[in-house]
Amino acid sequence: MSDKLKQIIKKQSQKESENLTHTDDVVQLVGFVIGDEEYAVPILSIQEIIKPFPWTRVPQVPKYVIGVFNMRGAVIPLIDLRTKFGLSPKKHNEETRFIVMRDGDDVAGFVIDRLTMAIRIKKSNIGPAPDTASGDDTAIDGVGKQADKIITILKVKKLLQRDF
Amino acid sequence: MDEFQEILQDFLVESFELIEQLDQDLVELETRPDDLELLNRIFRVAHTVKGASSFLNFDVLTHLTHHMEDVLNKARHGELYITPSIMDVILESIDLMKALLSTIRDTSSDDGIDVSGCVARLDKCAKGGADLEVSAQQTYIEAEDELMETMEDETLEAVCESEPDYENMDADEIEAEIERLLQQRQAEDKAKREQKNTQKKAAVSKVQEDEEDEEEYHTVSKAPVVITPARKPASLGNDEQESDDARAASPAKKQSAVEQTIRVDVKRLDHLMNLIGELVLAKNRLIKINDDVEERYEGESFLEELNQVVSIVSIVTTDLQIAVMKTRMLPIGKVFNKFPRMIRDLGRELNKKIELEISGEETELDKSIVEEIGDPLVHIIRNSCDHGIEAPHIRAEQGKSETGTIKLKAYNEGNQIVIQIDDDGKGLDTDMLKRKSLEKGLITEKEADNMSDKEAFGLIFKPGFSTAAVVTNVSGRGVGMDVVKTNIEKVNGIIDIDSEVGVGTSMKLKIPLTLAIIQALLVGVQEEHYAIPLASVLETVRISKDEVYTVEGRSVMRLREDVLSLVHIGDIFEVERILDSSEYAYVVVLGLGASKLGLIVDTLVGQEEIVIKSLGEFLKGINGIAGATIRGDGGVTLIVDVVAIMDMAKHVRASAVVDTKSDVALLTREKSKASDYTVMIVDDSKTDRTIMRKALEPLGITLVEAGDGQEALSILKQGDYNFDAMLVDIEMPRMDGYSLATEIKKYNRYKNMPLIAVTSRTGKSDRMRGVESGMVEYITKPYSADYLMSVVQRNINFKSEFLK
Secondary structure (H helix, E strand, O other): OOHHHHHHHHHHHHHHHHHHHHHHOEEEEEEEEEOOEEEEEEHHHEEEEEOOOOOEOOOOOOOOEEEEEEEOOEEEEEEEHHHHOOOOOOOOOOOOEEEEEEEOOEEEEEEEOEEEEEEEEEHHHEEOOOHHHOOOOOOEEEEEEOOOOEEEEEOHHHHOOOOO | OHHHHHHHHHHHHHHHHHHHHHHHHHHHHHHOOOOHHHHHHHHHHHHHHHHHHHHOOOHHHHHHHHHHHHHHHHHHOOOOOOOHHHHHHHHHHHHHHHHHHHHHHHHOOOOOOOOHHHHHHHHHHHHHHOOOHHHHHHHOOOHHHHHHHHHHHHHHHHHHHHHHHHHHOOHHHHHHHHHHHHHHHHHHHHHHHHHHHHHHHHHOOOOHHHHOOHHHHHHHOOOOOOOOHHHHHHHHHHHHHHHHHHHHOOOOOOOOOOOOOOOOOHHHHHHHHHHHHHHHHHHHHHHHHHHHHHHHOOOOOHHHHHHHHHHHHHHHHHHHHHHHHHHOEEEOHHHHOOHHHHHHHHHHHHOOOEEEEEEOOOOEEEHHHHHHHHHHHHHHHHHHHHHHOOOHHHHHHOOOOOOEEEEEEEEEEOOEEEEEEEEOOOOOOHHHHHHHHHHOOOOOHHHHHHOOHHHHHHHHHOOOOOOOOOOOOOOOOOOHHHHHHHHHHHOOOEEEEEEEOOOEEEEEEEEEOOOOEEEEEEEEEOOEEEEEEHHHEEEEEEEEHHHOEEEOOEEEEEEOOEEEEEEEHHHHOOOOOOEOOOOEEEEEEEEEOOEEEEEEEOEEEEEEEEEOEOOHHHHOOOOOEEEEEEOOOOOEEEEEOHHHHHHHHHHHHHHHHHHHHHHHHHHOOOOOOHHHOEEEEEOOOHHHHHHHHHHHHHHOOEEEEEOOHHHHHHHHHHOOOOOOEEEEOOOOOOOOHHHHHHHHHOEHHHOOOOEEEEEOOOOHHHHHHHHHOOOOEEEEOOOOHHHHHHHHHHHOOOOHHHOO
C-alpha cells in the first residue's frame, strides 16, 4: 500500500473518530409512557413503531409475554411492558403502540401505553440508575434529567433477554 | 497471501473429499488385498496429498504421507501383502493425516502433531515387506507422478537449503526450472525403465503383453507385472484412461474427470430457501384471496383469468420449492462412508466378525438432515455391533454363520426417507428389557405388565437405560440410544424397532425430506388455531361427547378395537374455555412410532402447506410448541410439537382437574360484604332499569346495567365483574332475552349463573321458552320491590347477616 493511501485512510479514520466524539455528547432517545411513568430507549435500538394489530397467544409463558405476531414474515414475540412492570393490564386504545426493538439478532415487540417524543439529551445530563436498582439485574440503564422531569432510560439488551 | 489462502482452501477441500472415499476403499482392500485398482486409488490419495502439502510447505504432513506412500507403493507392486496388522498401521496413518488436515484447516499450520511413531511403524512395514532394492526405484514411472515428485523434491530441497531462491524467482523462471528438472527426471526414468524392463522380462516368464511398445507400456506398467495375466486385460482400458486423464490435469489439481458443478456457500442456499418460504406464504395468501374474490364476483369473466394466473403461480412456486430443495440435497452415502471403517475397527476391538452391507447410498437428503443423522447412526451401529451381534463361538453354537451381518439401507418412502439398520444378532428380549427398566426404576410394575412388545423395544431409548451387562468402551454407558431418539426427533423423524429374539433387530428411521416446509393439519380450539404436522396424524374422527369415558381420571375412547387415551388440546395449551364446545368434538389421532394419542379439538380447519418459522431466541423451548407459521391471512399459527404433546398428555389430565376446581372456587368466592355480590340488570328501558335498581339498592349489592343483549354479552366477555345473577328483560332490540340466555349458557364460566327473566309477557308459551333458554325464575311486570328483592336474594345465596 502506498504511503499516500495510508495517510488518506488515517485522516479519514481520524475524522470519523472526531465525528463520533462530537455526537457522543448527545444521546437520542424515544420516550414513551407506561402507567404514570415516562421511559425512554435509544433511538438506534428501535426498529419500528407500529399500531397494534392481532397477535397469537403462546402457551406456557409468563403473563407479560402476550404472544407472537407477524412482522413482514418474521415471527416476533410481543411483550406487555405494563404487566412486566407490575401494573394491571389495560385495554389497548388509540394511543397504544408496539415498539419493535432490536439488539443484535434479538428482536421483540413491546406494548406501550403511548409515545411521547424523540428526545435529545446531553450525556452529562444522564445520571446512573439509583443504587437500589443497579447491577446486572435491573432493566434501568440510567436516569435522564430534563428541565421539568426525569426519564428512566431502559436497557434494551435487558428487555430482550429471556428471563423465564 | 490471499492467493496462498485460496490454494490452501482448494487443497483442504480436495483432501477431505479424497479421504472420505479413502476409508471405504481401505476396508474393502482388506478383504481384497490384491485388488489393484483399489490399491492404485489409495496410493493416489496419499500421493496427491503429499505432493500438494509439500508444495504448500506442510513438512509434517509431507513427511507422513511420504512414508505412507512408500508402503502403499510396495503393496501395489505386490512386494507387500496387506495383512490386518499392516492395515492397522495404514489406518492409523490415515487418521493422523486427517488430524493434520484438520489442524491445517484451523490454524493454517501442521505443527503440534507427532507423527514420528507412526512413521517408524510405516517404515517397519515397508521394510518388512520389501525384498528388493530395485523395486524401491520403481516408484516413479508415470509422467504425472514424476512431475509431482519433482516438485516435491524441489520444494523439499527448497525448504532444507535454499528457500529464498525459489521465493525470489518469478513465474517464468520457476516454470523453466520445473521444465528442466522434469526433463532431467524423465530421461533418468526412461533409462531406468528400459533397464528394468529387460530385467523383468527375464524374471517373469508368463507375461502376455511382452510385445508392448513403449507407449503402451508406459500406461500399463503401473500395474505390477507379477499379477495374474488373466486379470490384466480387464484392468487395462481403465488404467489407460485414468492415467490419460491424470496427465491431462494439472499437477496441483489432479482430478479424474471435470465435473459440471460449482461450489456454493451453504449460506446462500439457506437464504434462497428462506426466500422460497416467503414465496410459499405469499402463494397461500394469493389462493385465499382468489377464493374470496371468486365468492364475491361469481360469474365475472375476469375470474377465469385470475384463476389461471393463481394456479400457474401456485404450480411454479411448488416446482421452484422442489428445485431448491434438490440443490440442498446430499447423497446419504456421505454419512454411510464412514461406517465400513467403523465396523472394521469395532470388529477387531470386540473380537467379532462383522460384515456391513450398504445399499441405497445414493438416496438424497437435505444437507441439514444429513448432518444431524450422522451421530444417531453411529450410535445405532455401535449398539448393533456391541449388543446385537454375538461373539463368533456363540453364533456357531446357534447354527448361525460366524460372521454377523449388519445391513444399512436407505430408500424413499413417500415424502420420507427411510434408513433401515438390520442386524442378525441376538435380538431384543422384551422380558429382559422390562426387568432392566424395572430395576433401574424407569417404569413401574404396572406399566411393565401393560406394555406391548413395541413399547418394550422403545425402552432402550429411555435415558439411563443400558442393556449391556458389562460396560464396554464401545457402547453401554446408557447415554447413546437416548441421544439417538432426541436427535432423530429433532429432525421430525421417528424410530421404529422390530426385533425377534435370536434372529435379529431391525430399526427404521423415518425422516422427512426437508425441514423447512411441511404439510400440516390445522385445527381450531375455541378461537385459536394450531397446526399439527401431517406426518404424525394417523386419522381424524368425529365423536359425540358421550363416547368419551373416564378411566382412572383419564379420558379414553374406543377406536375400533383399541382404547385410545384422549387429551383436550385446550388443556395442554391452557386455552381459556370461554365457549362451551358443542355436542360433537373431533379427535385427531396422533401416532409416533408405537404410541398413539387422541387429541380432542373443537374444529378441523383443513390441510395446508406451512413454512416452519422459529419462535426466536426469546421464546425457544416452549414445551409442546415446535415453531410457528404465517397463514394466508397474515396471522401467526403455532405448530404443535407432537413428541412433546405425547409426553405432556401424561401429566396434563391431573392439572386440568385442578383447574376446573379453581374455576369453581373463583365463582363461589367467599363473600365478605354485601357489595361483593354483583348482579346485572339488562333492560332496554331506562325507567325499568331504575325501578329495579331502586328495589335492589337497599341490599347494598353491586349493580351493573346493560341496555340490550349485545351490551350485556360484551360486559360478560370483558370479565371485569364476577356476576352472581342477571335480571333479563325479554323484549329488547338487537338481541332479545331468550337469545342472550342461550349465548350465556355457552360460556363455561357462566353456565350456572342464575338468569331471572323480568317481563310483561305472561303467556304460558313465553314461560316455556324462558325455561328452555335457561331462565331459572320468571318475574312478571308489575312486581313489588320486596318480591324482586327476595327472588334475587334467594338466587345469589345472599347471607342475611349483611342485611342492615
